[in-house]
Amino acid sequence: MLVAVYHNNRDIRIKDVPKPDIGPDEILLKVMASGICGTDVVEWYRLPKAPRVLGHEATGIIEKIGKNVTKYKVGDRVFVSHHVPCNNCHYCRKDSHTACETLHTTNYYPGGFSQYIRVPKINVETGVYKLPANMSYEEGTFIEPLACAVRGQRLANIQKDDTILIIGSGMAGILHIQLAKRKGAKKIVAADINPNRLKLAEKFGADHVIDAKDDLPQELKKINNGKAVDKVIVCTGAEKAALTALECVDRGGTILFFAVPDPTTKIPIPITQFWRNETTIRTSYGAAPRDLKEALQILAQKQINVVDMITHRLSIKEVAEGFRLVAEAGKSLKVIIEPNRI
Incomplete structure (x- = not known):
């Protein structure tokens, strides 16, 4: 499969790597759309962990499930949250989920700017959301950023x-x-x-x-x-x-x-x-489960217009161009990568 490996904003390399293997409690997701977030191009934030595959606004179709996965099936259209809280610690019990240590360490692999991602057990359990029939994959990429805004406005x-x-x-x-x-x-x-x-x-x-x-x-x-x-x-x-x-x-x-x-x-x-x-x-940092659920509902009910916010739709081989557009902040607003677009 193809992945886009981030080295810096001007150096993003397309590599062909093996498709991830999954465990009995995991999911293999075929990524259909993944948004470039403004934080993806903040170099001081990203460079310490480079090189890596970025992308945390991914939607797609479940291609394979582990033998213990019962909540989802092959063919389900879903959004996957990259960071998930434990829902059990001191911070989660205080409704401060984004301060949870587990939330800061969870992710899916290798990242949304790849054709497939492995979704770990904890993300499968609490971070997978089925997309309604009336929601496109690209609309679904707004669930995470909208949830962050929902949380911010709730706190404010x-x-x-x-x-x-x-x-x-x-x-x-x-x-x-x-x-x-x-x-x-x-x-x-x-x-x-x-x-x-x-x-x-x-x-x-x-x-x-x-x-x-x-x-x-x-x-x-x-x-x-x-x-x-x-x-x-x-x-x-x-x-x-x-x-x-x-x-x-x-x-x-x-x-x-x-x-x-x-x-x-x-x-x-x-x-x-x-x-x-x-x-x-x-x-305000990130989004809690309640914010993701509210964002999903807002989008499903078409209460805000996100489709017209999309200015560019690019293939995985064009990720470097996408990063340039977002970093320059000229005429782009939302750039969507479609990793499996032919």
Whole structure:
């Protein structure tokens, strides 16, 4: 089978390797679609474990099951979660599943940018989700990223009639726009330095867009009756975005740091001001089982539009081009790899 081996963003090599063998409690999945995530092109995050096959948004068809697998059968169309919690530890019992040590160590092999993956026992038990008949494989690749956004908005307590600023209008930002719209947000403002992404933000439901190169706090007040916003969702790891977010949140509001920040980023927090104003700072990493189930339901009911977010569909031999498109963040929004496309 063919796999795409990541060395760095500019060096991705297609290799022919043996199809994985599976054990009695495992599944062999024929990968039909796998999305490139923005985190896949964050080199400081990926290089320490390179070379490796990336891809954690995989959907496909079950080609083979181990003798002990009873919940699924050959031919089932499924999404497979790469990280799964133990559901039994201190963190899982507190509903902090993404802090679970098991979640941080589980995966499927070799990765979604391959024609087949081996799904280990623990993933089979708690991380395989059947796709409804009305959901395509490419729509299913949004289950994981949408679940992350679902979790983030749950933790940030996004409510009906909230005013919301979303900094960063890439794929994650667009998902947040659509989710916030679905929840009845009063006003959604999107900010980005990319004019194309601002157009996309408007297309997918933002009420206002602001060029992030401008004075964002002042521009925000112009369109929000002189006030900051109830919630700020930071969907970019840029330090400037984090600093700007501190100036854009209203009294009693919440800042959600959603994107992967550079480990060298340090921001001064106006603690006295935030104390007096009861400002909340939240972070969100990954998705818990409940978030994946909710994301699956949202997609199955077509409550948000993900199909039109897909800008590129590429074969496995074009993974390098896909990484270039995502890393450059020019006119791409969501890039889908179809490993078994002829």
